[in-house]
Amino acid sequence: MINDKGILIRNIYYMLSYAFQELRKNNYDEISKEDFEYIQDLFAEILYKGISYQLKQGLYREYIERHDTLSVLRGKLDMVETIKNRVRHKQVLSCEFDELSENNTFNQILKTTVGILIRERTVSSKRKNQLKSILPFFDGVATIDPFNIHWNMLRFQRNNQTYRMLMNICYFILDGMLMTTESGAYKMATFSDDHMNRLFEKFVLEYYRVHHRELSAYPDHIEWDIADRETAAINFLPEMRTDITLHKSDRTLIIDTKYYGKMMQEQFDKQTIHSGNLYQIFTYVKNLDKDNTGNVSGMLLYARTQEEIAPDLDAIFGKNRIMVRTLNLNCNFATIREQLDDYASYISGT
Numbered sequence: 001m002i003n004d005k006g007i008l009i010r011n012i013y014y015m016l017s018y019a020f021q022e023l024r025k026n027n028y029d030e031i032s033k034e035d036f037e038y039i040q041d042l043f044a045e046i047l048y049k050g051i052s053y054q055l056k057q058g059l060y061r062e063y064i065e066r067h068d069t070l071s072v073l074r075g076k077l078d079m080v081e082t083i084k085n086r087v088r089h090k091q092v093l094s095c096e097f098d099e100l101s102e103n104n105t106f107n108q109i110l111k112t113t114v115g116i117l118i119r120e121r122t123v124s125s126k127r128k129n130q131l132k133s134i135l136p137f138f139d140g141v142a143t144i145d146p147f148n149i150h151w152n153m154l155r156f157q158r159n160n161q162t163y164r165m166l167m168n169i170c171y172f173i174l175d176g177m178l179m180t181t182e183s184g185a186y187k188m189a190t191f192s193d194d195h196m197n198r199l200f201e202k203f204v205l206e207y208y209r210v211h212h213r214e215l216s217a218y219p220d221h222i223e224w225d226i227a228d229r230e231t232a233a234i235n236f237l238p239e240m241r242t243d244i245t246l247h248k249s250d251r252t253l254i255i256d257t258k259y260y261g262k263m264m265q266e267q268f269d270k271q272t273i274h275s276g277n278l279y280q281i282f283t284y285v286k287n288l289d290k291d292n293t294g295n296v297s298g299m300l301l302y303a304r305t306q307e308e309i310a311p312d313l314d315a316i317f318g319k320n321r322i323m324v325r326t327l328n329l330n331c332n333f334a335t336i337r338e339q340l341d342d343y344a345s346y347i348s349g350t
Contacts, residue, residue, distance in 0.1 A: 294319030
């Protein structure tokens with residue numbers, strides 16, 4: 001099993017399976033048993049299995065507006081165009097109507113992503129052939145410019161819920177890994193730190209939701225502890241939203257996840273914890289524990305890849321415990337689970 005950005009690719013699959021729990025269903029079981037040399041190859045396998053399952057259910061269709069000339073009326077009559085046809089001695093009606101079609105944004109994204117993976121050199125021949133085998137089912141679907149996809153405009157409802165995970169995988173591939181050559185062709189770049197950071201955060205949150213039901217795990221909004229909340233100055237303060245808040249009884253642990261190519265910053269030939277990160281978790285803790293009970297703790301959790309030096313801190317600020325820990329992602333997943341379980345015990349003050 002090869003590393004990508006210092007993380008075992010099998011572990012990236014496990015992280016994805018927590019972030020998108022659809023991957024934990026039966027049709028994806030075999031993926032965890034396979035070896036992948038490149039992360040693009042892993043994504044190609046996930047997408048092939050996901051689309052194959054979707055094809056059995058049928059591709060999602062939605063109504064699109066069409067304008068056509070017909071012998072009988074359908075939908076709304078376009079009077080102006082119909083008169084023009086009559087002037088030209090054409091006995092047809094110009095109609096505007098809605099039609100259920102597979103040629104929608106969801107399927108266009110799937111087809112475009114499959115096409116790019118087929119041309120990617122780091123995808124194995126086996127998986128390229130798998131992806132080619134499903135392309136004929138998209139004959140009536142157009143491709144889309146990856147840079148013009150409005151991901152935040154995708155809307156999921158009962159009829160397309162099965163596309164949610166597929167769209168997230170396509171987002172990781174297209175938004176996180178694409179670059180353009182001078183000829184205008186697309187090729188894969190490395191998996192970006194920004195997308196790894198989002199995946200790391202989502203993975204840790206979902207892990208605690210699945211394996212530690214005794215804890216309440218959620219992202220949380222923290223209010224600024226300001227005496228006069230009516231003052232206009234509060235409008236200029238940034239929003240405080242935690243990555244993960246673990247709550248049990250009267251105790252709370254705030255976890256702020258961080259993924260960097262380098263975990264430490266260097267100042268004056270000395271490696272230190274990123275100061276902004278430490279200030280951030282300190283601010284979260286102090287504002288949440290406005291009564292100064294000491295029942296709120298904070299943890300900066302870094303993803304450890306291949307660096308020799310890892311940040312580590314355990315200190316009491318006033319009554320509140322602030323910690324910096326690393327989660328080693330370059331080891332067996334059972335060891336990762338042990339680390340996360342150990343961190344969960346910190347909420348009890350142990």
